[in-house]
Amino acid sequence: ERGGTFFATSLPDLDKVLHGGIPTATMTEIAGPAGCGKTQFSMTLSVLATLPVEDGGLGGGVVYIDTEGAFSAKRLLEIAQTRLPQQFQDDSSLKELASQVHIVSVQSCKNLMNRLQSIEEDLIQKKIKLMVLDSVASLVRKEYSNVQGGMMRRTDFLASEAALLKYIAETFSIPVIVTNQITTRYGQRAPVSSPHTPDDGDGSVEVDGEGSYLTAALGNTWSHSVNTRLILQYLAGDRRQILVAKSPVAPFTCFDFIITKKGVEQ
Numbered sequence: 239e240r241g242g243t244f245f246a247t248s249l250p251d252l253d254k255v256l257h258g259g260i261p262t263a264t265m266t267e268i269a270g271p272a273g274c275g276k277t278q279f280s281m282t283l284s285v286l287a288t289l290p291v292e293d294g295g296l297g298g299g300v301v302y303i304d305t306e307g308a309f310s311a312k313r314l315l316e317i318a319q320t321r322l323p324q325q326f327q328d329d330s331s332l333k334e335l336a337s338q339v340h341i342v343s344v345q346s347c348k349n350l351m352n353r354l355q356s357i358e359e360d361l362i363q364k365k366i367k368l369m370v371l372d373s374v375a376s377l378v379r380k381e382y383s384n385v386q387g388g389m390m391r392r393t394d395f396l397a398s399e400a401a402l403l404k405y406i407a408e409t410f411s412i413p414v415i416v417t418n419q420i421t422t423r424y425g426q427r428a429p430v431s432s433p434h435t436p437d438d439g440d441g442s443v444e445v446d447g448e449g450s451y452l453t454a455a456l457g458n459t460w461s462h463s464v465n466t467r468l469i470l471q472y473l474a475g476d477r478r479q480i481l482v483a484k485s486p487v488a489p490f491t492c493f494d495f496i497i498t499k500k501g502v503e504q
């Protein structure tokens with residue numbers, strides 16, 4: 239389907255179950271509670287995307303849309319320095335890598351839509367092979383909560399945003415990755431198996447009969463627009479878990495991972 243190419247995440251078990259990695263030309267959501275590693279994961283993928291195709295990368299630039307000021311250039315370099323093969327470690331290669339990751343800061347939903355609507359030229363000129371939106375949730379939560387008719391307007395906004403992101407993914411045949419912060423009634427350190435938690439459309443997580451998280455928040459319209467959904471969560475100690483909650487190819491599965499100098503690692 240649609241070229242059927244994949245972008246390896248460097249988490250071997252995850253890549254295996256996803257038939258090679260994150261699919262290009264579609265939208266992938268990385269959801270999870272605050273501080274669980276969504277930004278770290280996205281920055282790791284940004285480093286990998288700049289690598290040549292023969293080295294497992296996408297051989298191009300990255301547009302990293304940052305709505306929370308969470309991106310750190312210093313951290314990006316640390317991940318690159320600790321992870322990349324020797325031939326990419328000299329100053330000019332690292333400089334080149336950093337210059338290929340284009341940070342776009344947006345402060346409002348309107349700002350975001352304007353940027354997305356006029357981004358095509360940039361994607362071509364800068365040979366963009368990966369787009370990250372970190373995060374999809376913060377702006378809409380800020381702008382549409384506690385206002386009259388907010389939920390309906392939010393649904394409309396998310397529908398247009400999702401359509402635009404999908405259009406970009408398909409037209410340029412690139413993976414579009416969006417992060418989404420979700421909370422659960424059980425606080426930040428939600429266990430894998432917790433009692434049924436209905437999706438209230440705004441931040442809670444649905445749990446199926448088996449006690450596994452399947453549906454992330456922002457309501458059904460958004461949820462259905464996402465082709466692949468990965469949910470991060472805390473385990474005991476430093477360990478974290480990644481769940482493949484939705485995928486056209488993979489069954490529901492989960493793997494452990496950790497966050498280190500190298501970014502995310504199995």
Ligand code: GTP
Binds near residue numbers: 273275276278313498
């Ligand atoms: P929100 O944006 O708050 O929703 O969180 P997030 O899911 O994006 O979390 P993020 O990716 O920012 O992960 C934060 C966690 O990553 C921290 O609690 C640290 O454990 C870890 N982390 C962040 N920076 C570093 C770093 O430079 N080195 C290492 N080893 N770990 C880091």
